[in-house]
Amino acid sequence: MAKFNSSKLVEYLLKNNVVFAPVERENELLFQEIHDPKEVSSSMRLPKNSFKPFLLPHDEVLFDFENPKKKKKISPQVIYGISIVDLKALILFDQMFAKDPHYQALRQNTLIVGQCIVPDDPKFLNVFEENILERLKFDVLIDRCRKGEPKIFTGSRLGQQTLEKFGFTNYEHVDFKGSVEGGKLDPKSQKLKEQMKKVINDKAFWEKFAKDCIMCGKCTVACPTCYCFDLVDEGGEIGKKQAGVRKRRLSSCFYDDFASIAGGENFLKTKAERLRNYYMHKFIRTPERQQILGCVGCLRCFQVCPVGIDIRKILEAASKVK
Ligand code: SF4
Numbered sequence: 001m002a003k004f005n006s007s008k009l010v011e012y013l014l015k016n017n018v019v020f021a022p023v024e025r026e027n028e029l030l031f032q033e034i035h036d037p038k039e040v041s042s043s044m045r046l047p048k049n050s051f052k053p054f055l056l057p058h059d060e061v062l063f064d065f066e067n068p069k070k071k072k073k074i075s076p077q078v079i080y081g082i083s084i085v086d087l088k089a090l091i092l093f094d095q096m097f098a099k100d101p102h103y104q105a106l107r108q109n110t111l112i113v114g115q116c117i118v119p120d121d122p123k124f125l126n127v128f129e130e131n132i133l134e135r136l137k138f139d140v141l142i143d144r145c146r147k148g149e150p151k152i153f154t155g156s157r158l159g160q161q162t163l164e165k166f167g168f169t170n171y172e173h174v175d176f177k178g179s180v181e182g183g184k185l186d187p188k189s190q191k192l193k194e195q196m197k198k199v200i201n202d203k204a205f206w207e208k209f210a211k212d213c214i215m216c217g218k219c220t221v222a223c224p225t226c227y228c229f230d231l232v233d234e235g236g237e238i239g240k241k242q243a244g245v246r247k248r249r250l251s252s253c254f255y256d257d258f259a260s261i262a263g264g265e266n267f268l269k270t271k272a273e274r275l276r277n278y279y280m281h282k283f284i285r286t287p288e289r290q291q292i293l294g295c296v297g298c299l300r301c302f303q304v305c306p307v308g309i310d311i312r313k314i315l316e317a318a319s320k321v322k
């Protein structure tokens with residue numbers, strides 16, 4: 001049986017797809033489009049950015065007003081080397097955007113190739129639970145976390161077909177068994193949610209942690225589970241017969257106009273209210289609605305924060321409240 005050769009697989013995928021993979025650029029590990037297998041980083045670190053822009057572009061034209069039913073041309077794409085934590089975030093996106101035709105058009109044209117990448121602090125939120133693979137959606141997964149030859153898994157028929165056409169059949173197939181056991185929030189996440197409820201209305205708690213926040217929104221841009229967006233209309237001039245376009249543009253709950261409405265009201269006026277909203281969404285609202293946490297423990301929010309606001313410290317402080 002031929003050995004698995006990841007470089008050859010990337011070369012094969014590049015023939016018919018746009019491929020995104022982790023690359024080293026200016027001392028940073030970033031997910032970017034590649035054109036050559038040699039560009040793919042062999043680092044087992046988590047890239048600074050996530051898969052998010054490839055499935056939910058930062059600035060996406062939804063339709064143009066002249067021809068709103070015109071279908072967008074979508075090229076088949078591969079997200080190669082996506083980590084376990086980002087695969088968890090992908091589950092959340094798939095649930096959240098299940099009925100969104102724009103997300104689904106991209107998602108249906110995307111092959112997901114996962115990698116066993118360990119985040120800097122794997123104990124945070126215990127990202128490696130037992131039998132994690134059957135709770136994730138991927139097409140192919142390359143597991144180099146053990147010694148010796150990598151072990152190759154498939155998680156979909158598409159993954160199996162891709163590997164077979166490529167000429168590799170020595171894989172193990174894992175059936176998806178749902179994002180959470182029994183369709184219910186797991187006990188650890190339930191405990192975290194209950195603990196967060198104890199502090200959610202404690203004004204002083206949020207003021208203390210938000211005092212240094214400069215409301216730059218970097219944490220939400222980097223976070224693989226943040227998806228809030230604005231709808232904006234652009235272009236189009238009356239009298240010039242030029243139609244405009246409607247776009248969705250990613251936004252951040254830290255921006256001061258995020259929750260402002262006509263008439264001047266703003267539902268998130270202060271820094272503390274915005275930080276509280278971020279945590280409420282991830283640790284209370286999302287688990288109540290979707291039975292999974294809205295945080296996958298990647299720590300990107302902390303790594304990009306210019307003032308070092310650390311999610312671990314906030315959760316630790318919340319866990320001590322009686
Ligand atoms: S650790 Fe931070 S960036 Fe990562 S998923 Fe959780 S909130 Fe988002």
Ligand code: SF4
Pocket residue numbers: 212213214215216217218219220254301304305306307308309
């Ligand atoms: S990255 Fe840090 S400073 Fe910027 S909005 Fe987020 S918490 Fe505030």
